[in-house]
Each structure stands twice: as C-alpha cells, then as structure tokens.
Amino acid sequence: MDISSLGEFRFIDRLTEGATCRKPSTVTGIGDDAAVIERDSESYTLISSDMFLEGIAFDLTYTPLKHLGFKCVVAAAGDILAMNGTPEQITVSIGLSGRFTVEMADELYEGIRAACDKYDIDLVGGDTTSSMTGLSIAVTVIGSVAKDKIVYRGGGKNSDLLCVTGDLGAAFMGVKLLEREKRALHGNDGVAPQLEGFEYLLERQLHPLLRTDVIDALAESGIKPTAMIDISDGLASETLHLCRRSNAGARIYLDRLPISSKCFELGEQIGVDPVMAALNGGDDYELLFTVPVDRYEDVLRIGGIDVIGHLTAPEKGAALVTPDGSEIRLTAQGWVVE
C-alpha cells in the first residue's frame, strides 16, 4: 500500500498504535508536541525529535547552511515551548555525503551554536555519519517544565479562545519566492535574484525565531493556556489535532487570520492564495493556544498575539468562517511521500 494513500497522520497512527507505555517514568508518550517524563516531585522532562532531509525539508541552492542549522534548532525546540516548557539540551545527528566539506559542516554548526547561544540550550550529543546522497539532520530537544505549568493539546474547553502568535503564511510565500528565483536563474548565473521588497518573507523562511518571548509574556501575565500546539506543520492540521485531543470543534474567522501585507502582494504576483498559505503552508514557527474567554483582553494586551476564533462543542467540527458567514470545513494536509 502506498504511504500517500494513507496520508501522514493515519500513517503515524498505524505505526505507533502498538506503542503502549509501561515505564513508571513515562507520563505521556506519542500524541503531543513532546513526550513527558517524570523528573522530580516538581517537574517533568520533555523530549521531542525532528528529522530534516535535504530536498524535502530544505533546498541548499538557496538556504545558507548557517541559517539551516539555526532553523533546525528552532524547529525542534518549538515543540518544547508548545508544552509551556523550557528547552535545555539538544542532540544533533548529521549525515553528510562526499560533496560536503569540513567548512560546510562548520557553517552548519555555526548556525546550530548560534541558536543554542541565543536560546540558552546546551548541545550535549549526537552522531555523525557519511551518507550516500545529501545532508540528513536529526535533532532531539530535551526540556523541562514545572508540573503545574505543563500545557497539553487536550486541555481546551468549549468557548475557549483560539490564539495564534506572530503571522502566518509568510514562510511559505518566502519559499515560493526563492523557488521562483531558482527557476529564473537556471542557466542564467549572471542575473541577480529579484527579491527586493520581500525581505520579510525571506526572513520568515530562512531565519525563523523561537517564540520564547510569548511563553515568557504569558507567564508574566499569569495566563496559563488551556491547550497549546506548535503550528509549523500548518494552522489547519494543527487546529484539527488540538480539537481532536481536546474533544472540541473550532471556528476560525478568516478575517482574523494574521497575514502580512507582503503575503498578499507576492501572492497576487505569483498566483498563490495567502489564506491557503496561512492555513496549510507550514514553516511558521508559531504557537496556537487556547485561553478561557474571560482572558480576551489580557491576551491582547501582551501584543503579537491574535485571537482568531474559539473552540466549540465537538459535534460542530472545525471550520473556517468567511466574512459573509459561510463555513468551510478545515482539512489537514500532512506530507506525502512522492
């Protein structure tokens, strides 16, 4: 059977369905942003692993290796933030084919170290291997969270507000822009890329940041989200995950989606719908979380957070509400093996 005929999420469910957890130290296994392991009487250890393969997760024709290293750390550590935790240690394993030089590996690690320095994470291990083709990167982040601070995907309640950090779709538009320039330059090495005016989109694609600022601000404001999830795989699929775990439906209002004007500008040029980019584009290292409706003003006061909708009773399902009031059912788009 083709993996694509199952889809990513059913494929993962199938692979992991027999994985029951029996160790007393395992609090939560597969099914949230990070696994939760007993640490001491006050806190949990959080673990999350990600894999980034050349040609799938990144294209080195337009991704500087230093940026790639930085981004891999951000991508992996985002799962710890999504549990309301603090990333503390990281392991990085790399596979390199013969076309990679020592200097190229240095550049990659410069980015990894820069991210570790910025977010106060210790690089404590990993593996190196040769590879038949291309660059493979696997990252595991270890974090911690106080037991009374942990936030799961499953804590959302009917009528809770759906909040999202930052803006959406820009990273996807950034990669579309880079791909356009790659095609334009194919065989025309002397021509400079036409990227001016869209630096924001490139920044979002090539140099995403970790939203530790939001996690800190929520804590300072005394707001503990009822549920939270990292949305780097796309807002639509992650909303569905949060709803499924919280046994809730959701309404997201299209005109509340935070989409940069640059997304609309480029979208018009290249014929890509910015709303689809925001819903399914992915690569936005932002957080989706829910808070009780009475925290509406407190959340907005923090800044950089948008309330895009609310949870509903589960039987209502998850839908996008357009300005004219019609509803479009949300559907997930995972990766598909090509």
Add this chain to the structure above:
Amino acid sequence: MDISSLGEFRFIDRLTEGATCRKPSTVTGIGDDAAVIERDSESYTLISSDMFLEGIAFDLTYTPLKHLGFKCVVAAAGDILAMNGTPEQITVSIGLSGRFTVEMADELYEGIRAACDKYDIDLVGGDTTSSMTGLSIAVTVIGSVAKDKIVYRGGGKNSDLLCVTGDLGAAFMGVKLLEREKRALHGNDGVAPQLEGFEYLLERQLHPLLRTDVIDALAESGIKPTAMIDISDGLASETLHLCRRSNAGARIYLDRLPISSKCFELGEQIGVDPVMAALNGGDDYELLFTVPVDRYEDVLRIGGIDVIGHLTAPEKGAALVTPDGSEIRLTAQGWVVE
C-alpha cells in the same frame, strides 16, 4: 577541506569544540557514550542519539526490515548501558522514499517494537518525513542511572583490567559473507545463498542483542566498573577513547581476544584477517570496561566476559601485544565520507 582528510574523530572534535555547557542541569555534554542530565537528588537522566542511513549503516538487499528495526534500538540503547544505566524511553524518526510501502514501514516498526518489548523501553515519540532517496533512521534513547552507579569512560586507573563482553569480529564477518553472497547472486536470482554453517556470523550481524545481562550480572556481583564504553565502532578506536579519557595507556593481548572459530573459518575462505575484524570491524554491540586488578576472579566467574589486557601509565600508549611479545600500536578507524 575533505572531511576524510580530518578523519571522523577530529571532525567531531572540530564541530563540537565550541559547545560549552552552561545549563545547571547539564552534568556532562559531548564526550562520553551518553549525555548526563540532572534528574533528582538520587539519579541522572542519560541521553544518546544515533543515525542510521541506508547504504551506509545497512543494506536492505540482505537486511530484513524487522531485524533492522530491532538492531537500531539495540545500537542506540547500548550507549545507555555503557554508562551503567537503564534505557527507559526511545524516540525514532524515519525518512522514507517513495519506494517504501506502508507494509515495509510496518515491518520496520515491528522490529522496533519487538526490541522495546524485550528490553522494556517505551517508544514515546519521533518524526516521519518523506525522503528523496532511501531510508533514514534516527534514534534517541533516554535512560536513567543512580548517581552512585554511573560509570564514565574516564574512570580507568593504571593496572585496571580491560574486560570485554561477548566475542568480537563476528558481525563484521557476517556482513562480508552477506556481501559475498550479494555479489554471487547478482544476475543469478535462482541460486541460493551459500550461508550454511555460518548462521552464527549472520545472527551477530543481523540480530545483535543488548548486553543488559552483563550489566545486571555485574551489579549482582557487586562489581562497579571503573570505566566503560560501547565498542560497536570497533575495539581499537574505543580502547583509544577510553585511554584518552582515563589518561591511561593500554596493553591488549592478541591471544586473549575472544574471536569465534567461525570467524577464523570464514576469514580463511574470504581472505579477511579475523584479528583485524575484531579490532576494527565494528558492529559488535558489546561493552569494554575496566575493573581493579583484584576483581579478576569475580569478573571471570560471571561468564561471557574476557579479560583481554590492562591499563598502563599514559606514556606507554595503547598497543596490541602479539604472542611473541612484540607490540603493535593501536590506531583508530572511524568512518570516512566516500
């Protein structure tokens, strides 16, 4: 600069030299079999990551996917044992190209789950992604160890006995045998492989076991090794690592190396030196450890452990002593990017 001109170990040193650990919870970062993280007042958390890439770490023309899954868990968990710890949780990330079906992924996970069941490890997370070519597997194992039980590479003392579990070189001979049959069958699909009589070598290559039995037996005998290391990368290179960390030299006696008679038998047939296979072949999921010289009889009483030599003063270096008393300097062989 070519990575091969540096060699694996200097390459790793170069990549990780700036990786200083600053989190209070990081006890030990890079440089041992596993990273050591503070857990509670009595115990540490151990973390180790490994990457296995198709065409480098395994060849699917003769490796059943179920065996591969099992072996990846054993390989990764061995690093936890080498710290005298207990593996508890595991994350597995996989990248699959379009030639892999759902059933093939099922087989791989059947092996992963079988190993987790056998060794009482919880599969708690991971990642799945498509891949441009082949199968990529990244595993992180999380373990625990009591603070007074942890064993590092660096605790060996002059005159301590060098002990090794199991036998050496058989897994390397097993892969040589499989490669010979692969070549013989190339274009001759009707011919059955000539593997009879060498089942032990195949078993060592395709279905290695985790030496939890030895760790348990040492504990029961009240023996805490002074230093320990996993030798799946080869006895020679790992002895050098242990010596460097312990600030010691070593003498290994060639006629004490535990080498199966099957290694000599096949070695003769295919022209491979069994001693080189034992020293540098790798893929033996065994442990090298040191104990004070007065524990000689206690160690031998356990069974399945050979005393192959002893540590010396550091200025003596590390050497293999042949039966006629001459000394051959030990050299490391890591992987080289091809």
